[in-house]
Amino acid sequence: MNTNEVAKQCIELIGEKLKNLKKLNIIVIGKSGVGKSTLINSLFRGNFAETGLGRPVTNEIRKIEKKDYPMVIYDTPGFELSKGQQNKVKDEIISLIRKGAMSNDVNKAINCIWYCINVGGNRTFDETETAWIRELTESNKDTPVPVIVVLTQACPKSKALEMKALVEKENLDIVKVVPVLAQDMDFDGEYVAKSYGLDNLINIMSETLPNELQDTLQNVQKASLEAKKKYAQTAIATAVAAAFGEGFTPVPFADAALLVPTQVGMIATITVIFGLDVNKSFITSFVSSVVGSAGATILGRTIVSNIIKLIPGAGSIAGGLISGATAGIITTALGETYIKIMEMVYKGEMKAEDIYSGKKEKLISKIFKEQLKKERHNK
Ligand SMILES: Nc1nc2c(ncn2[C@@H]2O[C@H](COP(=O)(O)OP(=O)(O)O)[C@@H](O)[C@H]2O)c(=O)[nH]1
Ligand SMILES: [Mg+2]
Structure with a gap:
């Protein structure tokens, strides 16, 4: 699965959630x-x-x-x-x-x-x-x-x-x-x-x-950004608990069937909470800023190894498995990064166009790395 397909699924799910x-x-x-x-x-x-x-x-x-x-x-x-x-x-x-x-x-x-x-x-x-x-x-x-x-x-x-x-x-x-x-x-x-x-x-x-x-x-509602953020954070916690709640069960990192839907669902929920209009290019750019160049296969071995290297003390991937806890850290960091981007767009500090033209790639990537460190620290 590549970033383009993930973005497509996200947009479809956002539409469905809005309708429901x-x-x-x-x-x-x-x-x-x-x-x-x-x-x-x-x-x-x-x-x-x-x-x-x-x-x-x-x-x-x-x-x-x-x-x-x-x-x-x-x-x-x-x-x-x-x-x-x-x-x-x-x-x-x-x-x-x-x-x-x-x-x-x-x-x-x-x-x-x-x-x-x-x-x-x-x-x-x-x-x-x-x-x-x-x-x-x-x-x-x-x-x-x-x-x-x-x-x-x-x-x-x-x-x-x-x-x-x-x-x-x-x-x-x-x-x-x-x-x-x-x-x-x-x-x-x-x-x-x-x-x-x-x-x-x-x-x-x-x-x-x-x-x-x-x-x-x-x-x-557009009167309380704090309420939106707080509720979006609950959505992250819910997604992570539902998918990786056991914490110890190792996840085959190439198993997109477990990882990607959780993350797609979470991104869609956060988008609905913020009530912002996003399109496919927006999501594509966001995802590729986080995991690497557009078109790459998400959660392929290289990308996951690269992300894991960013988590201090997470070690290396043994036998093609990552722990549920590590999957949780990655997912939480992804959600928190997305909330930060939504917040900036919501406040008008960042234009959606700047995201899909790729201007903000470095910034998004930097935020994601910081979040990974923070999440690791919290564990
Ligand atoms: N500055 C200010 N003006 C208000 C506020 N609420 C109402 N107004 C003014 O009071 C008038 C009547 O308000 P409106 O919302 O139309 O009342 P409605 O008939 O109850 O719907 C309008 O001229 C509004 O601009 C407020 O919170 N601040
Ligand atoms: Mg009136």
């Missing part, structure tokens, strides 16, 4: 102007609220979705409405939740509700809103969905904390009250309040979501 991501369904509630759209666009890739197709589900609820995008948002205003209409919206939301739950389809179940309250524009705190949240959670005890109260435009922070304390005092059946300033806020050019809290909201979401939605959350 479970849909994340969120209901976002709050008066118009509180900052719902701004919040959504700041949290998720692709300017979702702006470019997603909105279609009315009921008079008030609008469903926002995008082709090939594993998320649906139900955008619900409602609190400038009359009391009668507020009740109607509540019933519509409950009916939406029940329909989702009854469908027995993970792609349709409502996973989370954000109730947004604006800090900046509120002189005092509006108790009809917390009363409504209480009614919602109390009349929906049979199909509960976690509710997060998001304090939007949470600036100044002191005022946001005051409001947070007020909402918490209500003892509502909610997960948390989270202050967020989705975008920097400029006060006449004299003072700029820096955005904050988006990463916290992502982490709280992650805690409330089931395992099967963690990949999706990381794929769509």
Whole structure:
């Protein structure tokens, strides 16, 4: 198997994994102007609220979705409405939740509700809103969905904390009250309040979501690089444990059937977590930067011997076998190197073109060598 074939498999697997991501369904509630759209666009890739197709589900609820995008948002205003209409919206939301739950389809179940309250524009705190949240959670005890109260435009922070304390005092059946300033806020050019809290909201979401939605959350979110990296590292550990968990079982190093699929699967998973567009040339260049020139047979005897020479104290290959532990070290180093590259591309520090034109070959190779040493050291 050569780098080109490996890259082809990677790209196919990435496509498959993307297609199989479970849909994340969120209901976002709050008066118009509180900052719902701004919040959504700041949290998720692709300017979702702006470019997603909105279609009315009921008079008030609008469903926002995008082709090939594993998320649906139900955008619900409602609190400038009359009391009668507020009740109607509540019933519509409950009916939406029940329909989702009854469908027995993970792609349709409502996973989370954000109730947004604006800090900046509120002189005092509006108790009809917390009363409504209480009614919602109390009349929906049979199909509960976690509710997060998001304090939007949470600036100044002191005022946001005051409001947070007020909402918490209500003892509502909610997960948390989270202050967020989705975008920097400029006060006449004299003072700029820096955005904050988006990463916290992502982490709280992650805690409330089931395992099967963690990949999706990381794929769509763009607010916490740390969360992506942490989750990608878990994916490496899982891949290594699944393939080389025994640690002592020697792996025939020329046995691509055991080594390569593990590594292809891991690279594909990490790509999905970062939510970046990569093509075949990107993967080809990455792989050849790590294992040697393009077109070479991956994990052939020479390449593996060369890699093993880079691992201090790993010894030589005896009888065509490497230990499971060594295979684990190589795989982990490969995954960590890929995460570092993804991070640089994500931050815009490295262009994808620079990778496939080969400009970054030396850098990638250097990172890989450092990771091999580090992994060896950790063992
Ligand atoms: N600077 C800043 N402006 C915000 C923020 N959130 C909302 N806004 C502004 O408030 C207005 C209403 O926001 P929008 O997201 O459209 O509210 P929606 O009606 O709830 O969707 C817009 O002019 C936004 O630019 C924020 O976090 N920072
Ligand atoms: Mg809006």
